[in-house]
Amino acid sequence: xxxxxxxxxLLFCFTxxxxxxxxxxxxxxxxxxxxxxxxxxxxxxxxAGLPYNENIINEDVKNLxxxxxxxxxxxxxxxxxxxxxxxxxxxxxxxxxxxxxEGMRFIRKVKIIESIDIKEGSFVxxxxxxxxxxxxxxxxxIKGFSQAxxxxxxxxxxxxxxxxxxxxxxxxxxxKVRKVEVLGNKVISVRRIIKLxxxxxxxxxxxxxxxxxxxxxxxxxxxxxxxxxxxxxxVVKIDVERLPKGIHLIVNIDEGQRYYVGxxxxEGxxxxxxxxxxxxxKLENGSVYSEQxxxxxxxxxxxxxVDRGYIFSQIEPLSLLNPATxxxxxxxxxxxxxxxxxxxxxxxxxxxxxDKIIRRELRVYPGERFDGKRIRKSKERLDNLGFFEEIRFxxxxxxxxxxxxxxxxxxxxxxxxxSFGGGYSSIDEFMGFVEVRQRNFDYRNFSTFTGxxxxxxxxxxxxxxxxxxxxxxxxxxxxxxxxxxGFDGYRKGHDQDDNxxxxxxxxxxxxxxxxxxxxxxxxxxxxxxxFENVEISDVVSGATTELLDEVGSNDLSSxxxxxSYDSRDSIHSPSKGIYASNTLQVFGGPFLGDKDxxxxxxxxxxxTPAVNESVIELRLRGGIASEFSDTNKIPIYERFxxxxxxxxxxxxxRKVGPIDRVTEDPLGGDRMLIGNIEYTYPLANFLKxxxxxxxxxxxxxxxxxxxxNGFMSSIGLGLRVNTPIGPVSVDYGWPLDTExxxxxxxxxxxxxxxxxx
Numbered sequence: 045x046x047x048x049x050x051x052x053x054l055l056f057c058f059t060x061x062x063x064x065x066x067x068x069x070x071x072x073x074x075x076x077x078x079x080x081x082x083x084x085x086x087x088x089x090x091x092a093g094l095p096y097n098e099n100i101i102n103e104d105v106k107n108l109x110x111x112x113x114x115x116x117x118x119x120x121x122x123x124x125x126x127x128x129x130x131x132x133x134x135x136x137x138x139x140x141x142x143x144x145x146e147g148m149r150f151i152r153k154v155k156i157i158e159s160i161d162i163k164e165g166s167f168v169x170x171x172x173x174x175x176x177x178x179x180x181x182x183x184x185x186i187k188g189f190s191q192a193x194x195x196x197x198x199x200x201x202x203x204x205x206x207x208x209x210x211x212x213x214x215x216x217x218x219x220k221v222r223k224v225e226v227l228g229n230k231v232i233s234v235r236r237i238i239k240l241x242x243x244x245x246x247x248x249x250x251x252x253x254x255x256x257x258x259x260x261x262x263x264x265x266x267x268x269x270x271x272x273x274x275x276x277x278x279v280v281k282i283d284v285e286r287l288p289k290g291i292h293l294i295v296n297i298d299e300g301q302r303y304y305v306g307x308x309x310x311e312g313x314x315x316x317x318x319x320x321x322x323x324x325x326k327l328e329n330g331s332v333y334s335e336q337x338x339x340x341x342x343x344x345x346x347x348x349x350v351d352r353g354y355i356f357s358q359i360e361p362l363s364l365l366n367p368a369t370x371x372x373x374x375x376x377x378x379x380x381x382x383x384x385x386x387x388x389x390x391x392x393x394x395x396x397x398x399d400k401i402i403r404r405e406l407r408v409y410p411g412e413r414f415d416g417k418r419i420r421k422s423k424e425r426l427d428n429l430g431f432f433e434e435i436r437f438x439x440x441x442x443x444x445x446x447x448x449x450x451x452x453x454x455x456x457x458x459x460x461x462x463s464f465g466g467g468y469s470s471i472d473e474f475m476g477f478v479e480v481r482q483r484n485f486d487y488r489n490f491s492t493f494t495g496x497x498x499x500x501x502x503x504x505x506x507x508x509x510x511x512x513x514x515x516x517x518x519x520x521x522x523x524x525x526x527x528x529x530g531f532d533g534y535r536k537g538h539d540q541d542d543n544x545x546x547x548x549x550x551x552x553x554x555x556x557x558x559x560x561x562x563x564x565x566x567x568x569x570x571x572x573x574x575f576e577n578v579e580i581s582d583v584v585s586g587a588t589t590e591l592l593d594e595v596g597s598n599d600l601s602s603x604x605x606x607x608s609y610d611s612r613d614s615i616h617s618p619s620k621g622i623y624a625s626n627t628l629q630v631f632g633g634p635f636l637g638d639k640d641x642x643x644x645x646x647x648x649x650x651x652t653p654a655v656n657e658s659v660i661e662l663r664l665r666g667g668i669a670s671e672f673s674d675t676n677k678i679p680i681y682e683r684f685x686x687x688x689x690x691x692x693x694x695x696x697x698r699k700v701g702p703i704d705r706v707t708e709d710p711l712g713g714d715r716m717l718i719g720n721i722e723y724t725y726p727l728a729n730f731l732k733x734x735x736x737x738x739x740x741x742x743x744x745x746x747x748x749x750x751x752x753n754g755f756m757s758s759i760g761l762g763l764r765v766n767t768p769i770g771p772v773s774v775d776y777g778w779p780l781d782t783e784x785x786x787x788x789x790x791x792x793x794x795x796x797x798x799x800x801x
Contacts, residue, residue: 068092069127075134077205079113087111090130096121101130113137113167137167138200138207147213151187159183162209173198173209184215188253191216219254220246222290228297232273240265243293254291259284266295274302274332303333306371312378316352321378324348333372338363345376351416355439355448356381384414386450387442393454397431397484401497402452404521405429407565414439414448421565426454428615429497431484433457459484460494477505485517497521499530509546512536518558526562528570531555540582546698547591547709549582550681554600566611572604573635578681588706594680601637604629612651619659624648631682632673640673643682658725665691667716683712684742687756687783689794691718692740694758694777696792701742703784713742717755724764734762738777756781760791772796 070092073081088104090097101119108117116135121128143164145153160176162168177194184192193214201208224245226234238244241262246252263282270278277300285292305327313321324344327337342359349357358379366373388410391399405425407418419437426435434455439448460482479501486496499518505511518530537551554576562568579597605628612621625647632640645667652660669678686692687700687710698710718740724732739757762775778791 066128067095068130069124070129072129072131073134074131076136078136078139079134084108084132084134088132096128096130104132108132108134112169115169136205137169138198138205140164140166140168140209141201141206142208143211144208145211145213147215150189150215151183156180156183156211168198168207168209170198176209177211180211180213184213185256188218188251188255189215190219190254190256218251220290221252221254221293222246222287223292224295225293226295226297228299230299231275231302232270232297232299237266237295237297240269241295246290252290259293266297270297270299272334272336274304274334275299276303276333276335277301303365304371305329305331305333306366306369306373309373309375310378311375312380315354315380315383316349320348321345321376327374333363335363338374342376345378347416349378349380350414353383353385353413353415354380355384355414355416382446384439384446384448385442386410386412386414387444387447388449390440390449390451391454392451394456396456396459396492396494397454397497398486398495400524401429401431401484401495402426402454404524404526406452408450414450419450422452424613425565426452430616431457431459431497476507477503479503509539509541510537528558528560528562530558530560532558540584547584547587547704547707548580548594548680551579551581552681553577566609567607568610569607570605572606574600574602574604574629575637576600578679580681584707584709586707587709588704590711591680591704591707591709598638598679600631600639600679600682601635602629602631603635618651619653619657620651622648622650632675639671639679639682640675641669641671641678641682643667643669643678654723656725658723661720661722661724663718663720663722665716665718669714678712678714680712683714684716685710685712686716686718686740686742689773689775689796692738692756692758692777693736693760693775693794694738694779694792695756695783699783700740700756701784702744708784713744715744716740716742730766732764734764734773734775736760736762736775736777754781756783762794 068090071085071090073084076084087107089100089107090104105117105119108114113136114134115137116133118133120131120133122131123129140162141164143157143162145156148156159179159182161179162172162176173196177196180194181192184190184194193216195212197210197212199208199210200206221243222245224238224241224243226237229237242258242265243254243262244250244252259282263280267278267280270280279298279300281296283294283296285294306329308325308327308329310318310321324347325341326344327333327341331337338361342361346357346359349355349359358381360377360379362375362377363372364375365371386408389403389406389408391402394402406422407425408415408422423435423437426432432454434453436451436453438451438453440451442448462480481499481501481503482494483499484494484496485498485500486492486494487498487500489495497520499516499520501514501516503512503514503516505513512534513536514532514534516530516532518528520526520528522529533555535551535553538546538549540546540549554574556572556574558570558572560568560570577597577599580594583591583595606625608623608625610621610623612618612623627645629643629645631637631643645665647663647665649664650662652662654660667684669682669684671678685698685701687695688697692700698712701713701716702711703709704711718738720736720738722734722736724734726732737757737759739755741755757780758777759780760775760777762773765772765774773794773796775794776791777794779789782789
């Protein structure tokens with residue numbers, strides 16, 4: 045009873061105190077001249093009519109300071125006839141009326157203004173001005189003016205609380221590196237160390253600007269290189285000495301001991317063989333030791349496990365110095381965990397492209413074990429579509445501990461475009477074109493006509509010598525199977541021109557129906573039917589009967605069969621793999637038409653990666669044609685030709701082979717064999733340098749021609765440029781043999797713009 049009475053009294057006192065707390069009757073603001081009362085009120089929480097709370101008022105003072113408008117903010121509680129008044133006293137920061145900058149010559153004023161945070165018309169304090177000075181110095185350091193001095197002055201303006209900030213700059217010129225010296229190195233050469241540095245000695249082709257940031261990067265780069273070379277204890281210092289006209293850099297190196305790999309042990313291997321783990325590693329007994337190499341091997345071991353479904357596996361490397369051998373023994377502790385299974389596949393990021401277009405390219409499926417190799421193959425296939433800028437594969441937890449959901453996250457690229465332009469080709473000379481293409485076409489989607497992975501293009505091209513009009517359509521999957529269907533309708537022609545190997549005018553109208561099948565990730569096959577009307581006219585004057593016999597119009601009707609093998613890592617820019625194709629065409633015979641002959645063409649290309657993402661390509665092409673029935677020779681427009689930009693560079697177009705004995709115009713042949721070796725080195729994302737060796741020959745039915753004249757070869761240099769209108773190639777080839785009909789060997793430029801359909 046007594047306890048209950050005590051609690052009741054305590055509750056009564058608390059309630060009385062709460063109800064007796066005085067409310068705020070008014071809020072006053074004092075000292076502001078520029079910032080309005082309304083703006084200040086909007087920044088605070090305290091309001092008239094609310095109970096007085098000291099914590100809230102303290103928080104309001106902090107909020108007003110945070111605006112950056114005021115030097116001083118104070119809050120007072122005052123009594124008045126109306127009741128309690130809260131008075132906020134503020135002292136505004138000066139308003140920046142004007143910024144003046146003096147002394148700059150090499151950096152424009154607008155660039156300096158953009159780099160600093162103080163702006164005219166804003167409130168300013170000395171801290172902000174000092175920060176602006178620091179940023180200006182950083183800007184000059186980036187440009188190489190490491191000696192630059194920046195001073196400031198804050199000057200009152202007029203009678204109001206306004207100031208001007210005056211920034212004075214003394215640029216003092218650029219410091220240049222005049223000498224680089226390397227001391228203390230014993231194993232790594234001076235030349236190799238200097239090559240690692242971006243701080244270079246000034247000379248004719250290098251400005252040699254001294255930058256502290258670059259020097260810091262050089263120090264880190266040299267140290268990291270030594271660690272990669274096994275010198276884990278290496279100490280690198282770079283001293284900077286001032287010379288009368290620049291900087292002397294002294295690289296002091298204490299290499300220390302070079303460490304090598306000793307015994308390598310693997311613990312925890314149960315489910316996969318040790319041979320698989322050993323074959324994944326790059327290090328072996330006697331290899332140069334580095335932490336990076338150890339962690340790379342750890343990644344490769346884990347990749348081997350992930351490829352077999354062990355995505356939860358953990359690899360822990362342990363390195364210890366063996367005093368007896370002086371080498372580093374490495375132990376890899378492996379925790380395999382369980383195999384992961386794919387529960388579901390989630391597609392994200394596709395807005396236009398239908399899910400099924402992505403799913404049909406995947407080589408992993410729900411319910412299967414996780415397979416790293418097949419996921420990498422899936423990514424390659426999606427890349428080859430050309431529909432996406434980015435493709436990322438990830439996992440999310442499934443409903444069971446050993447299950448994961450595979451996430452395919454894509455960022456779509458632009459697949460439709462309208463383009464037009466002009467250019468110059470060594471084959472077509474001057475040309476202009478207009479093209480409309482959608483590589484992700486959908487004829488059923490009437491709103492955007494995109495999303496089903498079909499390819500539709502309309503192209504018109506006109507040149508000084510050539511013309512081409514073409515409509516193409518391809519559906520790579522029909523009936524939800526990897527069976528493709530497509531058609532082409534076209535008209536093309538070429539005027540007579542001796543410079544590009546055409547001794548006659550050619551006009552072709554035709555169409556093509558295509559049906560293909562993808563057998564697996566590497567093999568494809570297809571059949572096609574082609575019908576063309578070819579008209580030959582305007583044969584060069586003085587030509588022999590062999591050329592004059594080609595004049596006239598003929599209908600060609602043919603069936604085609606093709607099979608190809610493709611293991612390239614990318615169809616757009618391959619760095620490794622093989623591409624081979626074989627095409628057999630039967631003209632006439634069961635397909636009717638005016639000419640009866642059989643034609644075979646084969647190609648194989650080998651791509652091998654080299655240093656710094658460069659690529660070596662070995663390419664071999666060959667063809668053979670043979671007439672039958674009442675056709676006594678292959679028509680000239682279906683013969684093989686070589687020489688020029690796409691075959692054997694350094695020679696005139698189509699001039700590597702038989703020529704007319706009177707006019708010296710190319711006649712082509714029934715046999716062709718061409719080999720190319722090309723090495724490309726990337727100079728930038730859009731630019732590659734190339735060097736090449738070409739060899740080839742075209743000949744007639746009798747082998748005497750090839751025995752008599754032999755193969756013709758060339759060497760040369762070139763550039764490969766990716767442009768919005770397509771890849772551009774510029775080559776200079778030097779013939780190693782004398783062209784038929786010529787007396788001297790003369791190099792030639794070849795320029796070509798190509799567009800894939």
